Amino acid sequence: MAAISKLAPVVSVLGMVTMLFSFTMLLPLGLSWLTDDGALWIYDQSIAITFGAGFVMWIGTRHLKRELAARDGYLLASLIWTVLPAFAVLPLMFHLPNLSFTDAYFETMSGLTTTGATVLSGLDHLPKSINLWRHQLNWMGGMGIIVLAVAILPMLGVGGMQLYKAETPGPMKDDKLTPRITETAKNLWLVYFGITLACIGSLMWAGMDWFDAICHAFAALGLGGFSTHDASVGYFNSALIEYVLIIFMLIAGMNFATHFLAWRGKSLRVYLNDTEAKAFLLLVLTSCIGIAWYIWMKGVYADYWVALRHVSFNLVSLATDCGFVSMDYNPWPPFATFWMLYLSCVSVSSGSTGGGIKMVRTIVTFNQALREMTRQIHPNAILPLRLGQQVLDNRIVFAVQTFVLVYCTLVMFLTMILMASGLDLVSSISAIIACINNAGPGLNVVGPASNFSPLTDFQTWVCTFAMLVGRLELFTLLVLVTPAFWRK
Secondary structure, eight states: OOHHHHHHHHHHHHHHHHHHHHHTTTTHHHHHHTTTTHHHHHHHHHHHHHHHHHHHHTEEEEEEOEEEEEEEEHHHHHHHHHHHHHHHHHHHHOOOOTTTTHHHHHHHHHHHHHOOOOOOOOGGGGGHHHHHHHHHHHHHHHHHHHHHHHGGGGGTTTOOOOHHHHHHHHHGGTTTTSSSSSHHHHHHHHHHHHHHHHHHHHHHHTTTTTTHHHHHHHHTTTOOOOOTTTTTGGTTHHHHHHHHHHHHHHHHHHHHHHHHHHHTOOOOOHHHOOOOHHHHHHHHHHHHHHHHHHHHTSSSSHHHHHHHHHHHHHHHHTTTTTOSSOOOOOTTTTTHHHHHHHHHEEEEEETSSSSSHHHHHHHHHHHHHHHHHHHHOOOOOOOOEEETTEEOOOOOOOHHHHHHHHHHHHHHHHHHHHHHOOOOOOHHHHHHHHHHHTTTOOSGGGTTTSTTTTSSSSHHHHHHHHHHHTTTTTTTHHHGGGGHHHOO
């Protein structure tokens, strides 16, 4: 009874979030009605089931409501990201009755975690409303459904700080942009929405129709990588569209707190003071130039500028953990493709819509390695570790090192599980890296010219877990399996 009383407030909030989530299906429902694509009944049923389930959770536990404690935030964050994809599958399964729950759940988990890996084919022939629903999941997941809930739940009598801390990575945890967490979430969404509108307009200017522009803008800003075409961005065969998407993928790969501060201060100087943003852009742009030169020298392309075009788009897409592809880069030399996978692990900024270790942790880890090498020569020296102008406490350094260690251990462990299940080494490691970084395509069996549909159900669930744990920054989910979490 005590356990039920303890979990009831979390279930109550989960019920409210689920009810709110049902209303997000109104947008594809409206499109289905306007285009008469035959899917209208799908959303009627999906909304009713989702809202009804949320209402049952809420009504059964509302009398036990209390302010959430810190540990409740971790549990609620994990439950939201686990439960909402289970309701998001409804439109897909109603429209595609032969689609298994495993594959449907993988697809919606990929959408909400902004991974962009897909098991579906025939995307060009799906009803517009179904494609919009997939891309809407990318867009909502980009900034985080939980951050959206933080802006709304206080109006329902539930504080949001615990959720914000549990779900949001990096410096944003400790740096409120405005005095109230609700205002912070609203302002971040305002910036996110504004940049999305700019992306839609730019893609239409570059030659996309209105529907493709909306869907690809949703995927680009969420760094989700879903497309309305099986050939992804390669369908358009347009250098101008690729350049537009490169710009917006790079914007989405930077900290949205920085975008907000630049907008509020009406100054670009904020970007010059952002150590992460400068390192991110420098690493990605020099990698584009270097890898283009490398594959040109290897004879993959006869012209360097053609190589630069194809490398720039696909490298930026993978480095930002977006997942768009313009061509099959699987035949490129292994160094090039594995360097792109490596960038997906370390490149994007904290507070962006990307995944992986994040650039701030990469910088701290690199500087700590330099400090340890210096200490070998000068063992008695006092060597503070700095990030920009800020001196970091050793507790932060140790936390970063622990994160990187757990990340690498998980990648190796999950890769070995896939290999034990019969998948080859390159497909296994690239699938896990792509999923835990929320990056999209891998190599070989799960490469850019294919998708994740060849995987068995077991392999699909392993990759689904990798997407979830990656999106929740490892510890938010893993802390739930520690005995200390469940002690009073």
